[in-house]
Amino acid sequence: MNPAAAPPREVRAYLDELAHRTRAVCGPHLVSVLAVGSLALGDYRHGRSDVDVTTVVDRSLPRRALPELAGALAHPALPCPAAGLELVVYPADFTARPSGEAGYLMDLNTGPSLPERVSYDPGESPAFWYVLDRSIAHQSGLPLFGRPVREVIAAPERPAVLAALRASVREHAAGEGHVADNRVLNGCRSVVYCRTGHWFAKRRAAEAVAASEEAFRPLVEAALRSFERPRESALPLPAARVREFLAWAAERVDEAVGAVGSAEPEGGHTGSR
Numbered sequence: 001m002n003p004a005a006a007p008p009r010e011v012r013a014y015l016d017e018l019a020h021r022t023r024a025v026c027g028p029h030l031v032s033v034l035a036v037g038s039l040a041l042g043d044y045r046h047g048r049s050d051v052d053v054t055t056v057v058d059r060s061l062p063r064r065a066l067p068e069l070a071g072a073l074a075h076p077a078l079p080c081p082a083a084g085l086e087l088v089v090y091p092a093d094f095t096a097r098p099s100g101e102a103g104y105l106m107d108l109n110t111g112p113s114l115p116e117r118v119s120y121d122p123g124e125s126p127a128f129w130y131v132l133d134r135s136i137a138h139q140s141g142l143p144l145f146g147r148p149v150r151e152v153i154a155a156p157e158r159p160a161v162l163a164a165l166r167a168s169v170r171e172h173a174a175g176e177g178h179v180a181d182n183r184v185l186n187g188c189r190s191v192v193y194c195r196t197g198h199w200f201a202k203r204r205a206a207e208a209v210a211a212s213e214e215a216f217r218p219l220v221e222a223a224l225r226s227f228e229r230p231r232e233s234a235l236p237l238p239a240a241r242v243r244e245f246l247a248w249a250a251e252r253v254d255e256a257v258g259a260v261g262s263a264e265p266e267g268g269h270t271g272s273r
Helices: 009-029 065-073 128-140 158-174 180-196 202-212 214-227 239-263
Strands: 030-036 051-057 085-091 106-110 117-119 142-146
Touching (some): 009 051, 009 065, 051 128, 128 158, 214 239
Antiparallel strands (some): 030 051, 106 117
């Protein structure tokens, strides 16, 4: 691991043990273990953020290893010091190519603030979460074990990422199960990605939106203040303004989708390469 890009000290021992247990279960079938999400973008907030991990394995991994891995990593068998662990296991032949699908072998959610969930069927979950995670992983994933990220995670093509962002913004607009400040900051990150084609930390994206969109500056700044607090003590934000902001963010994503569509040649599409 590059020390300059090491995860925060609060979770380093946990991630080391997670990688160790994953190696013990998967053996020679393990290709890579990568920290993604807020850890990869340098925006991890202890007491607020989840730990996001992407694991890549050879397709020949015995299926029985997946429940064994879930048991080895589930909280409290492996106590999670963060709000939760969101770990996704992919086959290497899937992540090696761009895709707009979920495509996982296992999706595990566990931890003190997350409902316990394990899925072995990618059809059970909306694909957009996984497309966005792989896009962030390709750009900024931190290696915990194995081959470098660019060798194992292909970047989803821009149309697939924009479609995933559109679904993400609509999910956050609905508000079910999401803290208000995180809904706003995710909207900011989505808008900045549409503008730049690059993933930024939520706080940095929010600062950019606050600087450029005076009408939403008070809301975004309030979301940033709330984001400094633990998830359980997040500050209330005005619901109508949150909905208005996310409707605006959705329009920016739709504009980006339209711009890609208008650039497509007849009978084809132009994806990122």
